[in-house]
Amino acid sequence: MSQQLLTPVRIGRYIAPNRLVMAPMTRSRADGDGVPSDLTVAYYAQRASAGLIISEGVFPSAMGKGYVHTPGIETEAQVAAWKKVTEAVHARGGRIFMQLMHCGRVSHPSLLDGATPVAPSTIKPEGQTWTPAGQVDFVTPRELSLAEIADVIEDYRQATRAAPSTRASTAWSCMRPPATCPSSSSRRAATSGKTCTAARSKAAPALCWTRWMRWPQRPVPTASASRFRRR
Numbered sequence: 001m002s003q004q005l006l007t008p009v010r011i012g013r014y015i016a017p018n019r020l021v022m023a024p025m026t027r028s029r030a031d032g033d034g035v036p037s038d039l040t041v042a043y044y045a046q047r048a049s050a051g052l053i054i055s056e057g058v059f060p061s062a063m064g065k066g067y068v069h070t071p072g073i074e075t076e077a078q079v080a081a082w083k084k085v086t087e088a089v090h091a092r093g094g095r096i097f098m099q100l101m102h103c104g105r106v107s108h109p110s111l112l113d114g115a116t117p118v119a120p121s122t123i124k125p126e127g128q129t130w131t132p133a134g135q136v137d138f139v140t141p142r143e144l145s146l147a148e149i150a151d152v153i154e155d156y157r158q159a160t161r162a163a164p165s166t167r168a169s170t171a172w173s174c175m176r177p178p179a180t181c182p183s184s185s186s187r188r189a190a191t192s193g194k195t196c197t198a199a200r201s202k203a204a205p206a207l208c209w210t211r212w213m214r215w216p217q218r219p220v221p222t223a224s225a226s227r228f229r230r231r
């Protein structure tokens with residue numbers, strides 16, 4: 001039994017040297033802006049000998065935060081900090097997958113700049129969550145509209161693109177103008193006049209949100225939000 005535990009196993013396109021998988025565990029070591037700290041880097045690096053690490057739950061957008069000092073993967077500072085984590089784990093020969101976790105109603109306004117937590121329906125959960133002021137009761141959430149649900153799906157997509165990858169940092173290149181870029185964030189930025197993430201990523205390719213691995217094999221991803229609305 002122990003011999004098998006320590007033998008390699010294929011997980012998708014990865015080969016783990018052993019079958020020990022670290023479960024996702026919220027550590028609450030990020031700063032108030034959801035940026036992982038140096039302690040986070042040390043924590044995961046120390047565990048790089050696991051066959052696979054699943055990160056703590058990470059909110060894809062600020063409204064998905066549900067516990068004090070949890071990290072996100074939305075802002076540039078958050079992405080840059082996660083890159084330090086993945087680099088430290090990879091440097092020690094480890095593998096780490098990020099758990100994206102939108103906490104929905106399992107949250108509190110004090111974690112959301114005063115906003116009411118969102119959920120599929122207005123049912124208050126039993127229990128409490130941790131806030132800067134300690135443990136407090138959950139509140140009745142606000143029901144998401146269908147369009148907002150599509151936005152949450154889009155948040156997950158963006159977070160997936162933002163998740164740092166050493167392959168993205170070494171192999172990414174994109175010559176498309178932002179308006180035709182497969183990254184919808186780049187297209188949105190281009191049409192709203194903001195800095196295009198694709199253009200910005202030329203200076204810092206590791207932060208690129210374009211799914212370079214899937215382009216040009218896959219069509220431009222525009223459909224899921226509108227598909228959802230048609231249902």
Ligand SMILES: Cc1cc2nc3c(=O)[nH]c(=O)nc-3n(C[C@H](O)[C@H](O)[C@H](O)COP(=O)(O)O)c2cc1C
Nearest residue numbers: 022023024025026027028054055056057058099101
């Ligand atoms: C402190 C703590 C934090 C946790 N955070 C997460 C989390 O962020 N995401 C998640 O899916 N599960 C989380 N869990 C659940 C664990 O990943 C695990 O599923 C749970 O502890 C049951 O595993 P066990 O049966 O081996 O004890 C957490 C558990 C603990 C004790």
